[in-house]
Amino acid sequence: MSAALLRNLAGSAFLALFLGVGFYVPQVRAGSLDYQLAPRLVAEDTWVLIGKREDFSRSNGGNIVNTAFVVTTDGVVVIDSGPSRLYAEQMRSAIARITPKPVIRVFNTHHHPDHFLGNQVFADVSTTALAETIAGQRREGGAFADNVYRLSGDWIKGTEPVAARDPVGPGTLLIGDHRFELIALSGHTEGDLVIRDLGTGVLFAGDLVFHNRAPTTPHASISQWLAALDRLDAITYRTMVPGHGEPVSDGRAVEQTRRYLRWIESALLQAAERGEEMSEVLGLELPKEFAEIPLAREEFARSVAHLYRGYEATTLRHRR
Numbered sequence: 001m002s003a004a005l006l007r008n009l010a011g012s013a014f015l016a017l018f019l020g021v022g023f024y025v026p027q028v029r030a031g032s033l034d035y036q037l038a039p040r041l042v043a044e045d046t047w048v049l050i051g052k053r054e055d056f057s058r059s060n061g062g063n064i065v066n067t068a069f070v071v072t073t074d075g076v077v078v079i080d081s082g083p084s085r086l087y088a089e090q091m092r093s094a095i096a097r098i099t100p101k102p103v104i105r106v107f108n109t110h111h112h113p114d115h116f117l118g119n120q121v122f123a124d125v126s127t128t129a130l131a132e133t134i135a136g137q138r139r140e141g142g143a144f145a146d147n148v149y150r151l152s153g154d155w156i157k158g159t160e161p162v163a164a165r166d167p168v169g170p171g172t173l174l175i176g177d178h179r180f181e182l183i184a185l186s187g188h189t190e191g192d193l194v195i196r197d198l199g200t201g202v203l204f205a206g207d208l209v210f211h212n213r214a215p216t217t218p219h220a221s222i223s224q225w226l227a228a229l230d231r232l233d234a235i236t237y238r239t240m241v242p243g244h245g246e247p248v249s250d251g252r253a254v255e256q257t258r259r260y261l262r263w264i265e266s267a268l269l270q271a272a273e274r275g276e277e278m279s280e281v282l283g284l285e286l287p288k289e290f291a292e293i294p295l296a297r298e299e300f301a302r303s304v305a306h307l308y309r310g311y312e313a314t315t316l317r318h319r320r
């Protein structure tokens with residue numbers, strides 16, 4: 001060990017003793033688990049809680065997702081309940097600071113854990129999702145909750161996966177003075193519910209749209225997802241709230257998601273046609289426009305794991 005390193009270590013030890021902190025990264029204490037949810041008004045009666053563009057971690061507690069609520073004359077409509085019991089409790093407190101009206105409806109846009117693990121806090125109201133979403137929540141909720149606990153620790157304590165109770169299909173639904181159009185799509189998962197508020201023109205796109213955050217693909221069908229994005233392009237809206245990333249007032253988040261998915265599709269297909277091993281594909285260079293997006297490298301690696309075998313199978317079929 002060099003003298004300089006020893007001096008450094010001795011210095012750190014002294015500093016640690018002086019500060020009384022020891023040589024460990026301090027864990028977030030139970031009393032300080034505050035998601036600091038700050039609802040942002042994006043249209044009349046319409047508030048969004050913007051999550052961090054990060055992965056689940058012990059510092060963010062899973063606050064990586066956009067959730068939202070709409071205050072109608074009859075009560076509050078919640079769109080996605082967040083990653084944990086604690087998040088949803090703090091969401092309800094945040095709602096109560098804005099309106100005395102009760103929460104009367106919760107929608108889950110799809111079955112991924114960051115969008116529904118708060119459902120247990122809404123046992124007193126209708127929780128609503130597409131049938132495919134409810135099936136996915138029942139099938140995978142337990143594994144999701146375990147995984148999220150492994151990644152985010154104490155924040156997730158006491159979180160039980162509770163599937164939505166009330167299946168819904170496409171159509172319109174009048175709640176108080178707000179009329180919502182429910183649009184049933186798929187591609188990010190087997191059931192992706194898009195909700196358009198026909199009065200305010202806000203479109204809640206769920207995880208069909210990521211904005212400056214790399215898309216996740218564990219249950220994706222890229223071809224169905226691209227078709228769903230075409231459907232979204234045909235819908236008029238004033239404000240689009242993506243599942244992750246900043247809301248937008250134009251088509252740029254849809255376009256970014258489309259370009260990324262098209263690139264993934266062609267890159268994996270071409271690699272499969274070249275007969276590359278998965279380990280080689282992982283080394284592919286990301287185009288500059290995507291390389292700069294938070295989590296692009298990590299999500300690309302996951303997407304290769306999720307999707308590459310499928311592309312290999314397709315090219316093998318072609319060769320036979």
Ligand SMILES: [Zn+2]
Binds near residue numbers: 065112114115207244
């Ligand atoms: Zn998500």
